Amino acid sequence: MTVADTQSPPPSPTPMTDAPEVSRWREAMHRVVSGNAIISVLAVVAAVLVGSIMIAATDESVQKAAGYFFQRPGDTFAAIGSAVGGAYAALFRGAIYNFNADSFAVGIRPLTETLKFATPLIAAGLGVGLAFRAGLFNIGGQGQMLMAAAAAGYVATSWDLPFPLHMAAAIIAGILAGAIWAGIAGLLKARTGAHEVIVTIMLNHIAVYLLAWMLATQGVLQAPGSSNPKTAPMAETAVMPQILGPMYKLHLGFIFALIAVAITWWLLERSSLGFRFRAVGLNPAAARTAGISVGWMYFLVMVIAGALVGLAGVSQVLGTEPKGFSGGIDAGIGFDAITVALLGRSSPLGILGAGLLFGAFKTGGFTMQASQGVPIEIVLVVQSLIVLFIAAPPLVRAMFGLPQPGKPSRRQRRAAKKEVAA
Structure with missing residues (x-):
C-alpha cells in the first residue's frame, strides 16, 4: 500500500449557486x-x-x-x-375610463378621446425622433403640419373622386407636402451646411403666412362664398372613417399612426438605411470615412421625417377636424412633438408611449378643470x-x-x- 492510497481524496468544492444568482440580479438592477x-x-x-x-x-x-x-x-x-x-x-x-358612466360603452369614451388626441402626437413625434437619431433637430413640425394640412385640404375640398380613392389621394398629397417642406431644410443642410434649426424655424413662419394667404384667397382654400379664413368642409369621400362607429370620434388616423410606428421601428432597427442614419447621428466624420454620403442621409432623413409629420397634419384635417379648418389647425402639435420625442428617447415604441401619455394629459386636463376647478x-x-x-x-x-x-x-x-x- 502506498502513501497515496492511504490519503483521502480532497473534498470536492461546494457549488456556489446563490452568489452568481445574486450577482446577476444585482448587475441587471444596476443596468436598469x-x-x-x-x-x-x-x-x-x-x-x-x-x-x-x-x-x-x-x-x-x-x-x-x-x-x-x-x-x-x-x-x-x-x-x-x-x-x-x-x-x-x-x-x-x-x-381612461369614467366609472360614473351608465354603461361600459359610455365609460370607455375617454380612452377613445385620448387615442384621438395622441394620434397626431405619435406621428409628429416619430418625425422629430427620426431626425434626432440622425443628429438633426427637426424644429419645423409646425410648418410641415400646416403644409400637409393645406395639401390634403385642397384635395379633399376641390377634387371629386369616389371613396376610398379620394381619401387616399388626400393622404398622399398631405404626406408629400410635409416631405417636400422638410426636404427643403434637408437639402440646404446637405448642400450649404445651413443649420437645420434656423432653417426649419424660418420655414415655420413661411408656412404660417402662406397658409393664411391660402385661407384668405378664393379658389385656393377659402370656402366658396365666405370671407372668413376657413376652408369648406372636407368631402365625405375624403374623410377618414371612425373605426369604432359614430358614437366615438376615434378615426382611421390612429391605425395609420400605429403602422407608422411599426415602419419607423423596422427602418431604424432592421434596415441598412436606418443603420446609416444612426451612424451619421453618432459620428458624421466616421460615417463619411466609412463611405456613407452624409449629405444624402441628411436630405433623406428630413424627407422621411417630414412625411411622418405630414401624416399628423393629414389626420387632423381628414379625421379630427373634417368640417373645415383655419390657421390654427396644428394646435401646437408640431412643438409638442419635440417633447414627445424627447420623452420617448427617439425610440418608436417610446414615442408611442409618450404620445399616449400626452394624449391622456390633454384629454384628462379638461375633466380636471371642469370637475375639480x-x-x-x-x-x-x-x-x-x-x-x-x-x-x-x-x-x-x-x-x-x-x-x-x-x-x-x-x-x-x-x-x-x-x-x-x-
Missing part, C-alpha cells in the same frame, strides 16, 4: 437604474409630484385649512389629499417639467438616489474604503 429609460419614467414621476404641490397650493380648501395649520394640522393634510387625489382621479376619468395651465406646467427633468438626467438621478454613470456606486465606494483601511 443606470440606463436612460429609467430617466424618462422618473421624469414623469417627478413632474407629477411637482404638479401635486401646485394643485394643493391653488386649492381653496387647502388654503383655508392652512390658515389654522398649527391648531389642527390634520385638516390641512386631509385637504391636500382630497385636492390631489380628486384631481388625479378626475384625470383618470377624463382620460384645477387650472388647465397646471397640466401644461407638468408637461414642461417633464422636458426640464429629461434635459437634466443628473438632477433626476440625484433626486431619486440613483448612481451617476461613470461614477462608482455607494457599495463600490464602501468597498474601496475598506480596502484602503486594510
Whole structure:
C-alpha cells in the first residue's frame, strides 16, 4: 500500500449557486437604474409630484385649512389629499375610463378621446425622433403640419373622386407636402451646411403666412362664398372613417399612426438605411470615412421625417377636424412633438408611449378643470417639467438616489474604503 492510497481524496468544492444568482440580479438592477429609460419614467414621476404641490397650493380648501395649520394640522393634510387625489382621479376619468358612466360603452369614451388626441402626437413625434437619431433637430413640425394640412385640404375640398380613392389621394398629397417642406431644410443642410434649426424655424413662419394667404384667397382654400379664413368642409369621400362607429370620434388616423410606428421601428432597427442614419447621428466624420454620403442621409432623413409629420397634419384635417379648418389647425402639435420625442428617447415604441401619455394629459386636463376647478395651465406646467427633468438626467438621478454613470456606486465606494483601511 502506498502513501497515496492511504490519503483521502480532497473534498470536492461546494457549488456556489446563490452568489452568481445574486450577482446577476444585482448587475441587471444596476443596468436598469443606470440606463436612460429609467430617466424618462422618473421624469414623469417627478413632474407629477411637482404638479401635486401646485394643485394643493391653488386649492381653496387647502388654503383655508392652512390658515389654522398649527391648531389642527390634520385638516390641512386631509385637504391636500382630497385636492390631489380628486384631481388625479378626475384625470383618470377624463382620460381612461369614467366609472360614473351608465354603461361600459359610455365609460370607455375617454380612452377613445385620448387615442384621438395622441394620434397626431405619435406621428409628429416619430418625425422629430427620426431626425434626432440622425443628429438633426427637426424644429419645423409646425410648418410641415400646416403644409400637409393645406395639401390634403385642397384635395379633399376641390377634387371629386369616389371613396376610398379620394381619401387616399388626400393622404398622399398631405404626406408629400410635409416631405417636400422638410426636404427643403434637408437639402440646404446637405448642400450649404445651413443649420437645420434656423432653417426649419424660418420655414415655420413661411408656412404660417402662406397658409393664411391660402385661407384668405378664393379658389385656393377659402370656402366658396365666405370671407372668413376657413376652408369648406372636407368631402365625405375624403374623410377618414371612425373605426369604432359614430358614437366615438376615434378615426382611421390612429391605425395609420400605429403602422407608422411599426415602419419607423423596422427602418431604424432592421434596415441598412436606418443603420446609416444612426451612424451619421453618432459620428458624421466616421460615417463619411466609412463611405456613407452624409449629405444624402441628411436630405433623406428630413424627407422621411417630414412625411411622418405630414401624416399628423393629414389626420387632423381628414379625421379630427373634417368640417373645415383655419390657421390654427396644428394646435401646437408640431412643438409638442419635440417633447414627445424627447420623452420617448427617439425610440418608436417610446414615442408611442409618450404620445399616449400626452394624449391622456390633454384629454384628462379638461375633466380636471371642469370637475375639480384645477387650472388647465397646471397640466401644461407638468408637461414642461417633464422636458426640464429629461434635459437634466443628473438632477433626476440625484433626486431619486440613483448612481451617476461613470461614477462608482455607494457599495463600490464602501468597498474601496475598506480596502484602503486594510
